[in-house]
Amino acid sequence: MVIAVLLLPLAGGLVSGVVPWRRGISWLGTAAAFGVFVTGVVLGVDIVPGKPMTALGGVLRADALSAFMVIVIGVIATLATWQSVRYLDAEMAAGRCTRRHAALYSVLVQAFVMTMLLAVLAANLGVLWVAIEATTVVTTFLVGHRQTRSSLEASWKYIIICSVGIALAFLGTVLVYLASLHVGHGPHPLDWTSLVAQSHQLNPGVIRLAFALIVLGYGTKVGLVPMHSWLPDAHSQAPAPVSALMSGVLLTVAFYAILRFKVIADGALGPTFPRTLLVIVGLLSLLVAASLLLTQRDYKRMLAYHSVEHMGLIALGAAAGSPLAIAAVLLHILGHGLAKGVLFLASGEILLTEGTSEIERVPALLSRRPVLGGIFGFGLFALLGFPPFSLFVSELNMLRAEFQVGLGWAAAVSLACMAVIFAAVMSHGRHLLLGPRGTDAPAMTPALVAVPLIGGLVGCAFIGVSAWPLESLLHAAAHIVAP
């Protein structure tokens, strides 16, 4: 079962690479991604009452937390690969993309999904590192897929900054390995389960340095300040389905790595040091996002900075660290992925039909393209935390948990930042969506685009109203991080 999760995108990628490219191949990617979602659900259902599953001689391991992340990856990847059909159609029609390029795109997207799945299913912290580094390598070409000067610039910054970050994370991993070897160990000194079991014996000085490097290093890929500067460029320049995947899941897959290390650091150091570190990076991210969102003129960059804000919120939630907080963090990971995925996909359609990503030059979208404008508007509502969308529930619970553990002051600062961001995004959104129509008749949005996006928003609202399909899984996953 665990291997099947990885085989689906592998098969999808191989077929797209070997068979001469035609339009149907894009749908194959969607099928593979949907298969990942289904296997994620099956994994979750199997694991919640039972024990974690292992595969490949202990290299892969799936517990409730992994299963939850597989579901998140599967959902967002389904939406993104669905929209990829539209992206490739449009690029081919405009003559910007050859069949070879389209095939390369399909292969890389599947490889991207597979590396993320490997990261959340790795039992060994070294393999986790290898998988996250591989996501950087795979996505660089996807960011630069349009081959324009600015998209190549974005991919250069992306790979350079993320390589540095990931090197720091490797050093952190080596230090954890050193501490583990020093304790005397089982056969697998980098195995997460055995590290957690012996975490109280690990040398605190070394683990302190290691956890700081991990937060800084994987934090680069999460888009946490101070290593966030690649994010707005890469997310605004990548093709929309790739932006949706990067912003919706890749950031949180990197955060998943921090969560795994946090369990070890909590055991070795007690909760104070990890909490302080996460509060610092979380608040810095919120402050930077708030100040830069005010002046954005580009709607894709606006969405990108909004991701920095949400990663800051998630870091604060993880800092609180109680089971309530972690459950809220995980729900936020799913809700943010859905809302941000939908918004990036919608922004791709806006860019395609309007030809510009400047907010000023796309007025009155709601009256000119009612369906697309409506999707974008509801997506913004979801992202800003309006009920009934799930981000409302998760933000409320994260704040509650922060007050409970004595981080009330941090929660208050984050509320102030959220208020500023709320005002900024509402003002940008009003400019983009409202206004007089002019003389043209309203234009329709193809069902190919509208159906997955509306589906994503409905899903986000559904889990906000009723948590029952996820409740037991979230509960089990939260207790892995916060025992």
Add this chain to the structure above:
Amino acid sequence: MSASTYTSVLGLAAAAVLLCAVVTLWRRSLGAIVRTLAVQGAALACVATVIGLHEHDVGLIVVGLLVLGAKALVVPLLIGRVVRRDPNSRETDPLVNVPASLVAAGALTFLAFAATRSVASLVPTTAGRLIPIGLAAMLMGFFALVTRRKAVSQIVGILLVDNGVALVAFLATAGVPLLVELGASLDVLLAVIVLRVLAIQLSARLGSFDLDQLTELHD
């Protein structure tokens, strides 16, 4: 091998890694910088092999040979091709000039020794005492990344960071498990290939390999 030869060979090889990092900050010719990087890769391979011989660890000797092939041969060859395409293959105008860079290199070495005390106390071996050298090489890589403006110099900066971290890993823990080591080497190799392709595509768009012209994206 006897304990004293082990100590001196290991010390020499580790020092060579650091020296090469300093030389990359000193030289301006990109060709020379890439050759220095190859020497550094060979020194790193030597560290792994010597520790492997000392600890009778066949896996680590294999890793040493792997590092030799990847970091002393393949990677420098790949980058060298980019250098030859560039008509102006000199780092003419770094943000921090060469004498100041060398002073900074000295300061970074002190910093590395200060920062690794808690780690070094955990590894009371010959190798453990050399850990700060790896960290210093890594910090010099960061410095090159921040202050150099040619595409090739930035790739070299990334590799200096990577070699520094690898040196720490060999010295502190006799390398990471083989599976992880293989995955990590493959990732680095792929990253260099991606960077090479990107550098060539960028130079085609910009008309040069100078990254000063990367100014389209800002807030």
